[in-house]
Amino acid sequence: MNGKTNPADMGGEPGGPIESEEHELAFWEWRVDAMNQLLRPAGANLSNTHEGRRAIEALGEDYEKLNYYERKLYSLQALLIEKDVFTSAEFDAKLAEVRNRHK
Numbered sequence: 001m002n003g004k005t006n007p008a009d010m011g012g013e014p015g016g017p018i019e020s021e022e023h024e025l026a027f028w029e030w031r032v033d034a035m036n037q038l039l040r041p042a043g044a045n046l047s048n049t050h051e052g053r054r055a056i057e058a059l060g061e062d063y064e065k066l067n068y069y070e071r072k073l074y075s076l077q078a079l080l081i082e083k084d085v086f087t088s089a090e091f092d093a094k095l096a097e098v099r100n101r102h103k
Contacts (some may be wrong), residue, residue, distance in 0.1 A: 029069040036072055039079075047079050055079050 025033075039047040055075035056063070063071065081088055 025069075032069045032073045032076070035076055039076065046083055046085065047076065051079055052076075055082075 036047070036052070038044055041048060052072075052075055055078045056071050058078065059066065059071060059074060062074070066074065077091065080086060081091065086094075
């Protein structure tokens with residue numbers, strides 16, 4: 001087995017191979033997973049499976065360019081903006097602040 005499997009489909013179209021090999025998660029991937037869990041019904045109830053799937057599918061062409069956790073992160077961002085937790089401008093300002101701190 002080469003660590004790749006074929007999904008049934010992706011949005012009704014053939015999806016191609018998926019990397020299924022085990023790997024160590026990066027620190028930021030653990031954080032994305034934690035945020036995702038905290039926003040679910042048992043936590044803040046700001047996201048559910050169906051909303052997450054819709055937000056990921058809305059990535060369009062970017063879907064293919066992003067890995068699993070990047071897709072999750074962008075979908076969480078979109079959902080939180082959609083639900084008025086913060087605005088796009090507030091997000092961009094905070095992102096710039098964090099990037100400046102780590103230069």
